[in-house]
Amino acid sequence: MVLVYRVLARKYRPKTLGDLVGQEVLTKALAQGIENDRLPHAFLLHGIRGVGKTTTARIIARALNCIGQDGKGGMTADPCGVCVSCISINDDRHLDVIEIDAASRTSVDDIREIIESCRYKAVTGRYKIFIIDEVHMLSKSAFNALLKTLEEPPAHVKFIFATTEIRKIPDTIISRCMRFDLKRIEPLQIIQHLQDISTREGFKIEQEALASLARTADGSMRDGLSLLDQAIALTVGTGSDLISATTVKTMLGLCDRQGLFSLVRHLFTGDVDNTLKEVRLLVGNGGDPSVILQDILDMLYWLTCLKSVPQLQNDPTWPEADRTEGVQIVAPLEMPTLIRAWQLLLKGLEEVNSAPIPAQALEMVLLRFCYMADMPPLQSILESFKKNLTSGHSTPRGSQVAAAPPEKMDTDPIVLPPSPIAHPVVPLPATFADLIKMLELAREPLLVGHITHDLHLIDYKPGELSICLGPQAPASFISQLSQVLKQQTQHVWKINLGQSKDHKNLALTLAEQKQEQKNALSNEALTHPVIYSLKQSFPGSTVTFME
Numbered sequence: 001m002v003l004v005y006r007v008l009a010r011k012y013r014p015k016t017l018g019d020l021v022g023q024e025v026l027t028k029a030l031a032q033g034i035e036n037d038r039l040p041h042a043f044l045l046h047g048i049r050g051v052g053k054t055t056t057a058r059i060i061a062r063a064l065n066c067i068g069q070d071g072k073g074g075m076t077a078d079p080c081g082v083c084v085s086c087i088s089i090n091d092d093r094h095l096d097v098i099e100i101d102a103a104s105r106t107s108v109d110d111i112r113e114i115i116e117s118c119r120y121k122a123v124t125g126r127y128k129i130f131i132i133d134e135v136h137m138l139s140k141s142a143f144n145a146l147l148k149t150l151e152e153p154p155a156h157v158k159f160i161f162a163t164t165e166i167r168k169i170p171d172t173i174i175s176r177c178m179r180f181d182l183k184r185i186e187p188l189q190i191i192q193h194l195q196d197i198s199t200r201e202g203f204k205i206e207q208e209a210l211a212s213l214a215r216t217a218d219g220s221m222r223d224g225l226s227l228l229d230q231a232i233a234l235t236v237g238t239g240s241d242l243i244s245a246t247t248v249k250t251m252l253g254l255c256d257r258q259g260l261f262s263l264v265r266h267l268f269t270g271d272v273d274n275t276l277k278e279v280r281l282l283v284g285n286g287g288d289p290s291v292i293l294q295d296i297l298d299m300l301y302w303l304t305c306l307k308s309v310p311q312l313q314n315d316p317t318w319p320e321a322d323r324t325e326g327v328q329i330v331a332p333l334e335m336p337t338l339i340r341a342w343q344l345l346l347k348g349l350e351e352v353n354s355a356p357i358p359a360q361a362l363e364m365v366l367l368r369f370c371y372m373a374d375m376p377p378l379q380s381i382l383e384s385f386k387k388n389l390t391s392g393h394s395t396p397r398g399s400q401v402a403a404a405p406p407e408k409m410d411t412d413p414i415v416l417p418p419s420p421i422a423h424p425v426v427p428l429p430a431t432f433a434d435l436i437k438m439l440e441l442a443r444e445p446l447l448v449g450h451i452t453h454d455l456h457l458i459d460y461k462p463g464e465l466s467i468c469l470g471p472q473a474p475a476s477f478i479s480q481l482s483q484v485l486k487q488q489t490q491h492v493w494k495i496n497l498g499q500s501k502d503h504k505n506l507a508l509t510l511a512e513q514k515q516e517q518k519n520a521l522s523n524e525a526l527t528h529p530v531i532y533s534l535k536q537s538f539p540g541s542t543v544t545f546m547e
Contacts, residue, residue, distance in 0.1 A: 007225070007226065007229050008197060008201075008225040008226075008228060008229045008232075009050075009221075009222045009225040009226060009229070012197055012200075012225070013055055014052065014055055014059065015059070015062075015079070015081055015090070016059060016077075016078055016079060016081075017030055017031055017056075017059055017063070017077055017078070018078065020052055020055070020056065020059075021052075021185060021189055021190075021193050021221055022051070022183065022184075022185035022186055022189045022221070023051070023052060023056070023182055023183070025183075026056065026180050026182060029180070030056075030060065030063075030077065030180075031077035034063050034064075034075050034076065034077045035076075035077055037075070039064075039158075040177065040178035041150075041153050041157065041158060041159065042150055042153070042158070042159040042160075042161070042176055042177040042178065043057070043060065043158075043159070043160045043161065043177060043178055043180065044135075044161045044163070044166075044169075044173075044174060044177035044178065044179045044180065045057060045160065045161065045162045045163070045180050045182060046162075046163055046164070046166045046179065046180070046181050046182065047164070047181060047182030047183065047184075048164060048182075048184060048219060048220060049164055049220055049222065049223070050217075050220030050221055050222030050223050050224075051182045051183070051184065051185060051219065051220060051221065051222075052182060052221065053133075053162035053163075053164075053182055054131070054133055054162055056180075056182070057099075057131045057133075057160040057162055058089060058090075058097075058099075058131070059079070060129075060158075060160060061089050061094075061097045061129045061131065061160070062079040062081075062085070062086050062089050062090070063075060063076060063077055063078075063079050064125075064126060064127050064129065064158065065085045065086075065089065065094070065096065065097070065125035065126050065127060065129070066079040066080055066083060066085055066086055067083045067084070067085050067126075068080055068083055069082055069083060071083065071084075075126070084124075085124070085125055088124075094124070094125065095122075095123045095124055095125075096122040096123055096124060096125035096127065096128045096129065097125070097129045097131065098114075098117070098128075098129070098130050098131070099131040099133065100114070100130065100131065100132045100133070101133050101134065102132050102133060102134045102135050102136075102137045102138050103133075103134040103137045106137050106138050106139050106142060107139060107141075107142060108139060108141040108142045108144075108145050110142065111138070111142040111145045111146050112145060114130055114146075114149075115145065115146070115149050118149055118153060118154055118157045119154070121154075121156050122156055126156075127156055127157065127158050128156055128157050128158070129157075129158045129159075129160060130157070130158070130159050130160070131160045131162070132159070132160070132161050132162070133162045134162065134163060134164070135161040135162065135163045135169065135173075136163045136164070136165040136166070136168035136169050140170075143169075143170050143172075143173055146173070147172055147173070147176070150173065150176045150177075151176050159177075161173075161177060183219075184218075184219025184220075185217075185219050185220070185221050186219075187211075187214040187215065187217075187219075188214075190213070190214040190217055190219075190221060190224045191210045191211065191213075191214045193221065193224070194210055194213055194214070194224055194225070194228050195210055197225070197228065198228065198232075198243065201232060202241060203232055203235065203241050203242070203243055204241055204242045204243065205228075205231075205242070205243040206242070206243065206244055206245045208245035208248075209231070209243050209244060209245040209247070209248040212245065212248045212249065212252060213227050213228060213231070213248060215298070216252055227248075227251075227252070228243075230251055231243050231247060231248050231251055234247050234250075234251055235247060259278060259281065259282055260282075260292075260295055260296065260299060261299075261322070261325045261326075261329070262274075262278055263275065263278040263279060263282070263296070263366075264296065264299055264300070264303075264329060265329060266278060266370075267296075267341075267366060267369045267370060267373065268329065268333060268337075268341075268373050269373065270370045270371065270373040271370065272367065272370045272371075275366055275367070275369075275370055276363060276366075276367075279292070279362060279363060279366055280363075283359050283362070288358075289352050289358035289359045289361070289362040290349070290352050290353055290358060290362075292362060293345065293348065293349050293352055293362055293365065294349065296345060297342070297345050297346065297349065299326075300338065300341055300342055300345060301342070302326065303326055303329060303330045303333075303338060304335070304338045304339070304342065306326050306327065306330050307330045307333065307335055307338060308335070313326070313327050337373075340372065341369065341372070344365075344368060344369055344372060345365065345369065348361075348362075348365030348366075348368070348369075351364075351365060352365065427489075428462035428463050428489055428491060429462060429489075430462060431460070432457055432460040435460075435485075436448065436451065436452075436510070438488055438489075439451070439484065439488075442484065442487075442488055444484055447477075447480060447481060447484060450472075450473055450474070450477055451481075451510065452509065452510040452511050453470070453472065453509055453510075453511045454469055454470040454471075454472050454473035454477075454509065455467050455468075455469060455470070455473070455509060455510075456468040456469070456470065456507050456508070456509060457507050458496075458498050458507065459496075463489075463491055463493055463494065464493065464494040464495075464496070465493065465494070465495045465496065466496040466498060467495065467496070467497060467498065468497070468498040469497065470509070478495055478497060481493075481495065482495055525543075526543060531543060
């Protein structure tokens with residue numbers, strides 16, 4: 001007889017609710033529901049891969065159909081495991097426990113078969129149980145076909161759904177089920193379970209190796225067991241019973257921890273030479289550039305957490321040597337520096353993954369990091385600005401002379417005699433600026449544009465203009481201006497057109513005046529202490545003024 005090797009994830013699959021690791025809330029709810037006979041007709045188990053959804057479904061099936069060692073028992077939260085029902089369910093051959101893979105049977109016809117089967121009572125068990133794994137893969141029509149049966153199923157039928165994508169399941173299905181969310185398994189619980197299984201398999205395992213396996217498993221016990229299985233296979237070939245941290249690092253493609261800590265130190269000190277030497281050594285030893293950068297991100301995340309919560313220096317999922325080293329690295333760093341580094345490396349990870357030569361992209365990302373490390377923290381820059389402002393003049397250079405306040409206008413109203421018909425009905429604009437506003441309100445944009453760019457004002461009096469026109473002004477400008485002014489003020493304006501061969505002596509147009517004011521403000525801003533300090537802090541920088 002040929003013995004078939006069973007992987008650890010199957011060999012040590014939990015048989016009872018008490019064997020489940022890291023799902024205390026789920027275990028308690030199901031146990032109390034079974035003992036008090038308060039179980040729903042449909043269960044919905046949701047969680048990431050490898051946390052025990054299908055295992056839990058099979059345990060529920062055994063608990064509902066267990067008949068005890070004497071064949072007379074009832075439902076129990078602790079199935080005996082030796083009765084005919086428990087053994088047949090464990091061997092996947094029970095007639096009344098039907099397990100369906102919805103990833104391969106997605107059509108409405110498959111669901112119709114289930115609905116048709118629900119009409120018949122259980123053959124040997126207490127309940128007919130349908131376990132539908134990856135239920136989110138069912139088609140829309142299949143879900144709709146299941147609705148009525150799921151809402152009012154026969155008393156002898158139970159549905160157990162398992163999924164990793166709860167959002168893909170219609171709300172109409174979710175509302176008909178009792179939902180249980182299986183949480184990620186804590187790293188410490190994974191470490192303890194892996195160590196226990198290693199001992200039962202006759203192997204010893206280093207604590208650092210366990211920590212690496214737990215971190216890589218990322219909350220999935222099945223992933224952790226699969227990795228442990230692989231580490232045992234590598235260890236058996238050496239003739240030793242010790243699973244070393246070196247074996248696990250080599251298997252996972254992790255870079256040397258000491259080299260990684262050294263690289264992070266060089267990055268935060270801005271040491272370009274040693275950074276390039278260290279990263280090339282890691283790549284030369286077989287490290288994948290993307291994995292190296294992910295390891296740096298993982299360490300940076302841990303350092304940030306360590307800075308925020310110093311109690312994490314007692315976290316057993318990290319080796320003691322790493323915790324000591326991490327505390328030394330993070331001590332002189334500020335939180336904004338760590339957050340800025342995280343954003344830079346996370347952006348760099350995209351570049352490394354898409355670059356034609358990932359090793360070069362990794363070096364460029366780390367070079368950016370080194371030069372970023374030399375940048376002073378924003379808080380210190382702001383503090384230096386405050387010192388400059390308090391120690392120097394409180395007003396910027398070039399603005400010491402304040403503009404004279406406008407003359408106070410006489411508030412007493414001027415009483416005029418009744419105006420004869422010859423006087424204008426509408427008051428004439430008092431200033432040239434008022435004239436421009438009047439034309440803008442009159443919706444004469446073309447005329448205002450020519451006045452702004454082509455008109456040099458010589459003199460202005462209400463009702464009389466002395467101007468000189470630029471070469472771009474149209475020939476009909478004077479007549480158009482006279483006509484519009486007469487329409488708006490009911491007054492005939494006198495427009496004197498001057499001639500000047502020397503355009504340098506002419507008054508500036510409104511557009512030229514605006515540009516001259518803008519240039520003056522720009523020059524004034526460049527002499528401000530804050531701008532000066534910024535340019536000193538960032539050599540080679542330029543100042544751009546936004547409109």
